[in-house]
Amino acid sequence: MLKMQQITEEIVRHVIQPRQQESHKGTFGRVMTIGGNTHFGGAIIMSTSAAVYSGAGLVTCATAPQNFVSLHARLPEAMVVDYQDYAAVAALMPQMDCIVIGPGLGTDATALAVLKFVFSRVQPQQNLIIDGSAITLIATHQLALPHAKLIFTPHQMEWQRLSGIKLPQQTPAQNQRVQQQLGADVIVKAHRTEIYLANSSTVWQNPVGSAAMATGGMGDCLTGILAGFLAQFTQNRGQSILAAIYSHSKISDNLAKQQYVTLPTQIITALPHFMAQMAG
Ligand SMILES: NC(=O)C1=CN([C@@H]2O[C@H](COP(=O)(O)OP(=O)(O)OC[C@H]3O[C@@H](n4cnc5c(N)ncnc54)[C@H](OP(=O)(O)O)[C@@H]3O)[C@@H](O)[C@H]2O)[C@@H](O)CC1
Numbered sequence: 001m002l003k004m005q006q007i008t009e010e011i012v013r014h015v016i017q018p019r020q021q022e023s024h025k026g027t028f029g030r031v032m033t034i035g036g037n038t039h040f041g042g043a044i045i046m047s048t049s050a051a052v053y054s055g056a057g058l059v060t061c062a063t064a065p066q067n068f069v070s071l072h073a074r075l076p077e078a079m080v081v082d083y084q085d086y087a088a089v090a091a092l093m094p095q096m097d098c099i100v101i102g103p104g105l106g107t108d109a110t111a112l113a114v115l116k117f118v119f120s121r122v123q124p125q126q127n128l129i130i131d132g133s134a135i136t137l138i139a140t141h142q143l144a145l146p147h148a149k150l151i152f153t154p155h156q157m158e159w160q161r162l163s164g165i166k167l168p169q170q171t172p173a174q175n176q177r178v179q180q181q182l183g184a185d186v187i188v189k190a191h192r193t194e195i196y197l198a199n200s201s202t203v204w205q206n207p208v209g210s211a212a213m214a215t216g217g218m219g220d221c222l223t224g225i226l227a228g229f230l231a232q233f234t235q236n237r238g239q240s241i242l243a244a245i246y247s248h249s250k251i252s253d254n255l256a257k258q259q260y261v262t263l264p265t266q267i268i269t270a271l272p273h274f275m276a277q278m279a280g
């Protein structure tokens with residue numbers, strides 16, 4: 001039986017705990033973000049920044065080399081690697097708790113090759129967040145999915161491509177049917193985002209967020225928050241996913257009290273303050 005439930009602030013407060021003092025950067029997880037071709041560098045910069053600002057211990061960005069300087073100018077905390085340097089990517093991947101693939105990846109032959117390589121190397125215990133162009137590539141080329149903890153983050157059109165369910169027919173029952181076939185966590189992003197968690201019949205709905213979020217890069221930003229939360233809050237995966245989604249939108253709601261539009265980069269900057277409030 002399908003049950004609908006709304007994410008609450010209580011869940012977020014439960015997930016975001018004060019940091020353990022006897023700790024170091026390795027305690028808070030390693031993240032790799034993969035994407036950003038020569039046109040969409042901003043997407044992977046926002047994803048990477050969100051992972052750093054949400055508290056991931058070590059973050060490496062695999063992207064087109066043309067993006068290295070702009071990424072470092074904004075975010076010297078992140079490390080970089082050329083996403084086409086497969087030997088280097090392969091050497092780094094096993095250390096990662098969470099990998100994001102897709103923001104700004106594009107859908108050309110280079111993107112497809114990078115995606116296939118990552119699918120061939122990801123390990124079963126790793127979280128793999130699949131977003132944007134990577135979802136479109138899987139749908140277009142009918143790629144087999146790897147064995148890993150998969151989290152899909154499609155917007156409604158990307159979900160239509162992946163699931164075959166036309167936008168007007170995207171009901172919770174239809175969405176859950178395909179999500180169960182995929183055996184993955186699926187986050188269908190919309191005005192009221194729905195979350196279908198693997199191994200649960202509950203459909204979660206995000207009650208916060210507004211049209212102030214309707215600006216390019218907002219989903220790219222969410223991938224980094226999800227990665228940061230999954231890398232450091234490891235007690236309950238499902239709850240960490242729900243908390244990331246709620247936090248992303250709630251920060252926007254807070255900013256939207258005084259702003260007509262809230263930018264992904266502003267949400268990223270506000271993450272540490274918001275998380276301190278939730279942990280207090
Ligand atoms: N700064 C950067 O580098 C940025 C880079 N980006 C990167 O670009 C890549 C392509 O991603 P994409 O989302 O822009 O394009 P695509 O997959 O064609 O989908 C758009 C189509 O779907 C439709 N649509 C229907 N419902 C929808 C919904 N709820 N939400 C959204 N769309 C909805 C929509 O309808 P329409 O707007 O026509 O009404 C349109 O026809 C990806 O890698 C991404 O990471 C972007 O993040 C921007 C900032």
Ligand SMILES: Nc1ncnc2c1ncn2[C@@H]1O[C@H](COP(=O)(O)OP(=O)(O)O)[C@@H](O)[C@H]1O
Pocket residue numbers: 132154155189190191192193208209210211212213214215216217218219220221222
């Ligand atoms: N009108 C809206 N109300 C609430 N949330 C929205 C609205 N428009 C966009 N969002 C949120 O912004 C994000 C957009 O993601 P996506 O379409 O992948 O953006 P991009 O690919 O440009 O980064 C999602 O989290 C979505 O829920």
Ligand SMILES: [Mg+2]
Pocket residue numbers: 131132155219220
């Ligand atoms: Mg997107």
